[in-house]
Amino acid sequence: MCEGQHEANCIFDPIPLLSGRRVSNRLVKVAMYEHLASFGGGPPNSYHFRLYSEWAKHNWGIIITGNVAVTQDHLTLGRDMALPARADMQTEEALLPFRELAKSIHGTYSDSSTRLVNSNKTLAIMQLNHSGRQSTNIIGGRPPFKPPLAPSSIRVASSGSSMVSRALNNFMFQLPEAMTQHGVQEVIERFVEGAILAYKTGFDGVQLHAAHGYLLAQFLSPKTNTRMDIYSAENALDIVHNITRGIRKSTSDSFIISIKFNAADYISGAKASDSPREVEQRAIGHLLNVASWRIIDFVEISGGDYEKPDFMMNEFHSQNCRQAFFSNFSHKAMEALHKFHRTTSISPPLILLTGGLKTLDILSTVLEHNHANLLGIGRASVICPNFPDVLWERLKHPQLHGDEPFGREPDLSEPRILTSPLLASISVIAANVKIVGAGTNMAWYVVTIRGIATAGTASIAAAHKRGRLTSILWMWLPIILYKANALRHLEKMLMVAITCIAVILAYRV
Template sequence: MSKLESTLTVHCDEDGGLGIQDLLSSIELPNRQIVPNRLVKVALYEHCAALFGGPPNEAHYDLYRQWHTGRWGMIITGNVQVTRDHLSLGRDMIIPEVVNAETVEPFKRLAAVIHGDSQLWQDTPSDGPIRPLAILQLSHAGRQSANILGGRWPFVPPLAPSAIPLGRSATGATRDSGLSSTLSDFIHAFAFQVPRPMSMEQIDEAADAFVKGARVAAQSGFDGVELHAAHGYLLAQFISSKTNKRDDEYSVQAHSLRLLHRIVTGIRTCEDIPRSFILGVKLNAADYVSRPHSGNRTSAEETPVADEDRALDHVREIASWDMVEFIEVSGGDYENAEFMDTQKSARQALFAHFSRRAMQALSAGPLPRHGMHTRPGSALSAGDAAEKPGSRPPLILLTGGFRSLPLLVSALRQQHAHLLGVGRLSVLCPDLPARLHSALSKNKNGSAPAALADLIEEPDLGVGRPPPPGSLSRSLRYRLERALVSAFFALWSLLPVELPKLVGAGANMAWHIVMMRRVAAGREVDYSVGGLGAVVRMWLWTAPASETIAATQDIWDSWVVMGLIGVVIGLVVGMLV
């Protein structure tokens, strides 16, 4: 039994395990589709596609087959880009430019794997009675599309609402922090170009691309799509006053949700998409948070201030369209890396507070209409303030910071959300719902409740954790990597600069990407891998053609990787000293 299995001990409450029963209870979406339980595997960037993007491949199928057997209520894919020239980090899944039977087939296979219709593709029968809802997340990176890796020629700027550069430091920094800010500015300036403001024609093309993505999802057998309007991507850029300085009909002042509403309406009026198709929207709670910039302020005065009224107005307006089944509350972007840190308690508190107020707002009574069209077929005209008989507001999906079973149970019981999004925990424990089902079944049979323990062991992004005894190669690799990383940080400490926060967030993301590849190959999570080792392993990887990823895993876990780590450290130190 692995350490994770031994620590994944389920607490069955004194009321007969009702806490687990709550998590495993089904719930109905506004369009009458049933979510089998409240646990949702939310979007995670897999970094498994071909270089410069492509369709799903064997790596994705292996990974999502593991999540299917975990018996999740809903499984949302990683972000699938709707255009080829606005990727994030180069290995994104992409909606095909030409839609036909051949280009749709990889997405059809991915949907079948998520549903558990594995008999269509292999001899192993479907496991268990749970058929999770399969949701394809659609995204456009906008100004966060990286240089070169974003799918454009080097230093060709991406498109965005306005020409607002990414990651430039604020004024008022002290001299000591100024060097760190300069380094951060240099990294952002090289990796992310100053974007070009989108023309009306380019906005039209982006909207059409999202609708085409939904059409591909419907044709492939997905139950629905989620529009990624969070984490600083294009739709979030149009919503945020920080990134949208336009003075036309798509300005924040005119209507910040205009592009999102146009896409939602386009999907709902598309003849190729059935009425039962699920449509979700991912919103960014951190976009509604401001932080003072003055260098003379005290730490108390620098506490982030949330504009919750504006955020709740957006939730109400989206709900009033009567076209959306769920709204996911998340947060963080490339400039606000602390909100991407799962270990920040303030992050989870912000999201939970916002999602609870959103649930209260949506259940308070009839939703006001905002002069926009509602769900096709609705008897309401634009501006009608009465609620459509039988219509129901979207469900709230809360994501971020769920690292233990008590947090999951508490969020549901305190009505912070209808659905609970599990991201990185789904990597460390891909079969979490299945284990809860098993624990509840054993408790009903009279077995004694197990002790309560945290579900997650946070990775050591410095040098990793010592491997268990008995693995000579892993032990040698760990010692070498620890020596190299220790030398790197010792040399870096001699410099009067700090590592940019984006680097730390990137190491965390890389570690979980590497672990996803291990999960796909049927292996356990390896806590002996540190942050730098994970970054190297993340990039030194080739997408499989027809073989599984296990064949290449051993190569990149070898001494070759350790040597390359040394080369990387040498190059970095050589440029800085």
């Protein structure tokens, strides 16, 4: 891919998309959950504008927003960005916040604390999502205990084996209601309407979230889609195709359309009798089908869902097995698309590989072995928002920085108090409920994102003093308290409280 030069040097070469647009370089700030919208979901606000303005100061090829819910009654964790109600979609008041978000990504947003007057070459992509059965109880945007909608009435399975983990799982995730055909059509229309809004407000394109066990992924997987009608798992790509055709028809030929696919879902949703090769071929077959549409500009390869939430775990991003699996799949996907292009003359979508790309050597390996066209940077974009600038400098002396991480990862070991004999059971219960453990890892990044949105990148250094418990509490407390730094000693106070409880329990025993 980079003949006659160090493999990583071509990262900053432009690359064309099927729609005719060009990406100025191969670095993509992929979607991260911000938890910055108003509770109950809503439009982007000043916190989002400041956050994305920080990323916009640097030379990203593409910046993808955190997920924007297409319906306000199927949120993830309560503070999702969400599309306006259908009746408000045409009003300038409803469009303005999204217009400002696009401007902030393009480097033209300004307020009293941020001045960006020069537009950058970064492409702004809005990620559209529907949570389906993974929309949580209470905070998912519906009245308490009203079930979410999904392809089939199959509950999110417990990620732990204990009675406590099953009870917690059943409280968080209700038995969903199977969607009617009319309901499916309404969701298709909402995705298209979301893309039209993105187009009108200055975004360069959209990404459809068909990964991590959300609604579109639920339709694609036999483990969550047992329908026997036109929306069965065998025909599930028709839903995505209808959405993309609607977007292309309603926007322009140059509007970028992307899909985030879940490679792991093909394995977890496979039949016991299926061989690994059969599973792989099904996934590759879907990808080639998508390529034949001549609509999709790039496909992001990811994996995991709420039943196996590895994509949220800090450890998941550091394990070689995870990186090897998705790199292996993306490599075979690239080979299949190259062969498809030779035999059909159809230009295929680019492949975006996300996860674990945290050193110069790893970036070089991905390009050298033809694992991907685009490089997705997630958590590293939080601990190192100026990732492209740092990479540019390191390329001047690659031999000195090959295995050096681009940012310091947090130490999220268990608080010492929870390792005491009295309270060790709390850690055991949390470990058995994988979605809870994953959430504690995600919380650190969510709160760090909040710090960037409120105090700029200077806040990142202080974030490393924060542990799991503080991160969880600060994630759910009002932003204004965080901004005022009113809870500076929260973790110490919490440790004292837990210690007191432990002493009381010991005395009673």
